[in-house]
Amino acid sequence: MKTDKQTDRQTALRIFFLMALVLVFAATSGGSLLAAPKKLATAKAGDCAACHGADKVLPDGHAPTAAMNGEACLGCHQKGSPLALYTKMPLSHFHQLKGITCQACHTDLNAPQELSTEQCLACHGSFETVAARTANVKPQNPHSSPHGNTYTACDLCHHQHAKSENFCAQCHNFKFVVP
Amino acid sequence: MKEKEKAVSRRDFLKVTGGTAAGIAVTGMAWRPGEAEAAAMPKKWNETFDVVVVGSGFAGLAAAYEAKKAGASVVVLEKMRTPGxxxxxxxxVVSAAGSPLEARDGIKDSPELLLKDMLAAGLNLNHLELARLVAYESNNTVQWTINELGVKYKDSLSQEGGHSxxxxxxxxxxxxxxIVTQQLEKLKEIGLIPRTQVLLKRLLRDTDGRVKGVEVREKYVFPRENSGRTKFIKAKKAVVLATGGFGNDVPFRTIQDPRLTADLESTNQPGATGEALREAFRIGCTPVQLSWIQLGPWxxxxxxxMGLNPFFAQLCCAMYGLWVDTQTGKRFVNELADRKIRADAIIRVGNKCIAFTDANGFAIGQKMLGDIMAKLMxxxxxxRYDSLAAMAEAYDCPIAPLRETIANFNKAVAAGKDEEWGRYLQKNQRALDTAPYYASRLMPKVHHTMGGVNINVEAQALNVEDDKPIPGLYCAGEVTGGVHGAVRLGSCAVLDCLTFGRIAGRNAVREKAWG
Incomplete structure (x- = not known):
């Protein structure tokens, strides 16, 4: 039979662990208390709820997406239109929708590694090829830096699991829109 | 976590030395009140290298290259997300006194003349032996970048302020x-890639006085001070500190020169901050001339x-055009004076100055700078202005005195001598009289910190207590002081960094390993 003291201690421990869990959770979700998505490798790309659960990630009245792939999205969200998804979702989602799964980049899903620029370029083409695609971007081609190729490492600007950023803007007035 | 580690290391230190007082007696750090400053050596090093280079600019990469080439195991640590x-x-731009290009162009020059220019701009505050070494090695250094690194240069010489x-x-x-991309390339060939996002937290100087390694934060995210994970890296032979200047460190720069507040812009990258320099002082390095901070006048x-205006303002205008105060329409400085004189002059006359040139000066710029000019436009x-009157109107500059200024300058060009301001006239200088005219506004920006830690000609950091080398610590580049005295001449920083970086790397390898 448990004494009152023991019960108290157990309750205190439970509360402690619960609080610790909440704290860990808050820390891993970037300080926000919203649930962090699950990063479920088996989820279908269009099945938002598989990772995001009940979180509202689509606007009200949006068509169900669970069965959609990237091409289906383009039915409404054409490139260049006001509805274009460009910059509106993390890049990992674009990859997923085009069939580039978690495993395609991270290989070992039990211990996913950071990617190198070389891995990105293996699909996207050489530095020169990438630069040619944005040759007309003003006021400066973001993929052809006078500071050399270390300044065009992909993840300086393009993040997969966080909001992308305009790395050039720390020293320049370039107002690039970064997908 | 960090606090805990710090506490542990302090306790360990006290255990070793038997108390704070003993620690001071051993390390000779009595000049700083409070706790003993020598850090306890970590119980376990996470990694070991012969030479640990901190910083990946010209100096750090040059040091790493020499050390690695000499057979040492080397690591280069860079706190930012990109090297360089x-x-x-x-x-x-890099000065070379007595170069083949000068010989081709019939320009009479010598290392002695470069040294003289450096001392004149430096108000003779330069540490003479350091400045002399840089000047006398200038041509060798440039030729080394060409022959050894494969750096490509343009075919013509140019001139910054303060150079004869x-x-x-x-x-x-x-x-x-x-230059940096070639340095990185050469390092890659011999198996060395700088590690980015590694911040130096502590230089670990043992109670025997030797620097034995570093405490760093890996996966550091600038500028979040406590981001990343603590790691200890042992330097069996030496640490080379090449962490650059502090031009973009507003708190530290305003301590040295209270006028340089956050209101002033800087040409520097955001990571040009002073925490590594502070750490060097904490472990006993000697401060040199920290309040001499240069503004780039262009x-x-x-x-x-930094932008691109320096190219236009210097090449097209300081070399081939004029700088005028738009309030008076007059020149206000020798456009080829050193940077400090020019920056001070701009501020003194009220910060409403422009650099301008005519069609001829612009054409020279286009030839020399290519698409930089197009980008600037x-x-x-x-x-661009179709007439002088249009240019004057755009900057609210009185036209009559401006015309007179130009007429006077054209007379000087005809006479081959600038009596008014004593500016060096280019051999192919023509009268300023051909529309269209091109102009830009000038605003001085914090550019280079001349001061830093005291070193000798072997790039050894010298102890504040006795001026003797701190065993196991070399310093090179903008983190050091003395080479440039009060004012650094344009194109001499690269020389300074490469020259002393190479010396530091070579000497670091020759150190006897401590364990």
């Missing part, structure tokens, strides 16, 4: 990146940071 520091955004003659080589892309309020930093 300020060097990779530098303007790409045009003696500057310009990299093919007018950026220090042409900055523009119409673009951020496109970005609205440099503007």
């Amino acid at each position: 520091g300020n060097s990779i955004i530098n303007g790409g 003659v045009p003696r500057m080589y310009s990299t093919y892309n007018q950026s220090g990146s042409a 900055g523009s309020p119409d673009e951020k940071g 496109e970005r609205g930093v440099v503007k």
Whole structure:
């Protein structure tokens, strides 16, 4: 039979662990208390709820997406239109929708590694090829830096699991829109 | 976590030395009150190298190259997400006194004359032996970048303020990146890639006085101080500190020069901050001339940071055009005076100055700078005016005195001598009289910190207590002081960094390993 003291201690421990869990959770979700998505490798790309659960990630009245792939999205969200998804979702989602799964980049899903620029370029083409695609971007081609190729490492600007950023803007007035 | 580690290391230190007082007696740190400053050595090092280089600009990479070539195991640590520091955004000009290009162009020059120029600009505050070494090694250093690193330069020389003659080589892309990318390439060939996002937290100087390694934070995210994970890296032979200047460190720079507040822009990359320099002082390095901080006079309020205006304002205007105060329409300085004289003059006359040139000066710029000129026009930093009157009107500059200023300058060109301001006249200088005119606004920006830690000609850091070398610590580049005295001449920083970086790397390898 448990004494009152023991019960108290157990309750205190439970509360402690619960609080610790909440704290860990808050820390891993970037300080926000919203649930962090699950990063479920088996989820279908269009099945938002598989990772995001009940979180509202689509606007009200949006068509169900669970069965959609990237091409289906383009039915409404054409490139260049006001509805274009460009910059509106993390890049990992674009990859997923085009069939580039978690495993395609991270290989070992039990211990996913950071990617190198070389891995990105293996699909996207050489530095020169990438630069040619944005040759007309003003006021400066973001993929052809006078500071050399270390300044065009992909993840300086393009993040997969966080909001992308305009790395050039720390020293320049370039107002690039970064997908 | 960090606090806990710090506490542990302090306790360990006290255990070893038997108390704070003993610690001070052993390490000779009595000049700083409070706790003993020597850090306890960690119980376990996470990694070991012969040479640990901190910083990946010109100096750090040069040190790493020499050390690695000599057979040492080397690691290069860079706190930012990209290697290269300020060097990779530098303007790409390097002085060479007595170079083949000077010989070809019939320019009479010598290392002695370069040294004289450096001392004149430096107000003789230069540490003579250091400055002399840089000047006398200048041509060797430039030729080394060509022959050993494969750096490509343009075919003509140019001239920055304070130099008696045009003696500057310009990299093919007018950026220090042409040198840094070659340094990175050469290092890669011998198996060395700088590690980015590794912040130096502590130089670990043992109670025997020797620097034995570093405490760093890996996966550090600038500028979040406590980001990343603590790691201890052992330097069996030496640490080379090449962490650059503090031009973008507003708190530290305003301690040294309270006028340089956050209101002033800087040409530097955001990571040009002083925490490594503070750490060097904490472990006993000697401060040299920290309050001499240079403003680049050729900055523009119409673009951020270093930008591209320096090329136009210097090459097209200081060399071939004029700088005028738009309130008076008059010249206010020798456009080829050193940077401090010019920056001070701009501020003194009220910060409403422009650099301008005519069609001929612009054409020379286009020939020399290529698409940089087009970019400057496109970005609205440099503007084109069909007539002198239109230019004067745009800047609210009185036209009559402006015309007189130009007439006087043209007389000086005809006479071959600038009596008014004593400016060096280019051999192919023509009268300023051909429309269209091109102009940009000038705004001085914090550019280079002349001061830093005291070193000797072997790039050894010297102890504040006795001026003797601190065993196991070399310093090179902008983190050091003394080479440039009060004012650094343009195109001499690259020399300083490469010369002392190489010396530091070579000497670091020759150190006897401590364990």
